[in-house]
Amino acid sequence: MPVDETLRKLGLSRQEADIYVATLKLGTAKASEIAQKCTMARGAVYYTLKLLREKAFISEVVKSGVKYYSATSPKRLLERIDEEQAQKRELVHSILPELQALQSTSLSLPQVELYEGTEGFKSIFAKILEQDGQQLRCFLSGSILAFMPQFHVQFRRRRKEHSISIRTITERSPEMDAIRALDAKELRVTRYNNLMKNKNVLYYILNDAVIIVKANKVEQMALYVKEKEFVEFQKALFEKVWQEST
Incomplete structure (x- = not known):
């Protein structure tokens, strides 16, 4: 992907990306030199440099009354992204109790979520890892492991x-x-049962939810169901089949 296109994905306009790249090439330069490098009007360059300073892509220093500009180190951009993500995580954590309290008003209703596509397939597995130390029950058809086998490992x-x-x-x-x-x-115990032959399904029973996954090269779908009585029934069903398995 071209550099300027990638920079635009990071939130820069085309003009901001052009000036950042030009400044990066020049090292430390005056606005007039940057304008010449970009073949852009000096007024537009001054305005864009101001925006880039606010976004921490450009730094400014005054030498003998003249302003010079330097591009932020490319490595600093990675640090900036990490800092922004950390700040967002802290904000979410700060309001999480309040959000969960709001959600509790509807816990009596079944929670059903549908996940589709490769990203949905990955997301449902990430959901399984949200509760450390839990004990899972699983109905597995081995054929489903043929889809993204390394991901399963x-x-x-x-x-x-x-x-x-x-x-x-x-x-x-x-x-x-x-x-x-x-x-x-x-951390697994496996038993065999012919019930799972040719089913092409992966069925997880969590502490408080059930996840059903079907996936192949053509389509991927997962269903997440959180409803107490339904989950308890699935647990009882699993235990019955478990006793009949070897």
């Missing part, structure tokens, strides 16, 4: 980092035998 590692254990019911196959051999290492 990474998810198992992250699940372990969050101290989330899991009991899995799946069909027997060489691929699942290989995964089952890693059970102790990956």
Whole structure:
């Protein structure tokens, strides 16, 4: 992606991007020199430099009564993004209790969320990791692991980092035998049941919600359902099938 296009994605106008790049090339320069480099009117350059200073892309120093401008180090841009994200996280944390209190007024209603596409597929797995130390129940058809297989490996590692254990019911196959051999290492207990043959579905039962995932190269869909009685029924169903599995 061209540099100027990337800078515009960071919030700069075309003119701001051109002046930032020109200043970066010049090192330290007067507004007139920047204007000449950009073939832009000096008045427009002064105004744009002011905007760039406010956005911390440009710094200004006065030498012998003359203003000189320098572009912020490209590495500083990364630090700036990190600082902005940290500030946003702090703001969210500061209002989180109030937002959760507002949400509690509707907890008696089922919470249903639909996730679609590759990003939705990734998001639903991130949701599973929100509660450290929980114990998951899982119905797994091994065929679903063929979609983004490396992502599943990474998810198992992250699940372990969050101290989330899991009991899995799946069909027997060489691929699942290989995964089952890693059970102790990956905080998992696996049992086999023919019920899961050719189902192409991944079914997670969390402490307070159920997640259903279907995914292949053509389409990806996940459903998140949070409703107490429904979740308790799914847990009971899992325990029955678990006792019948080997």
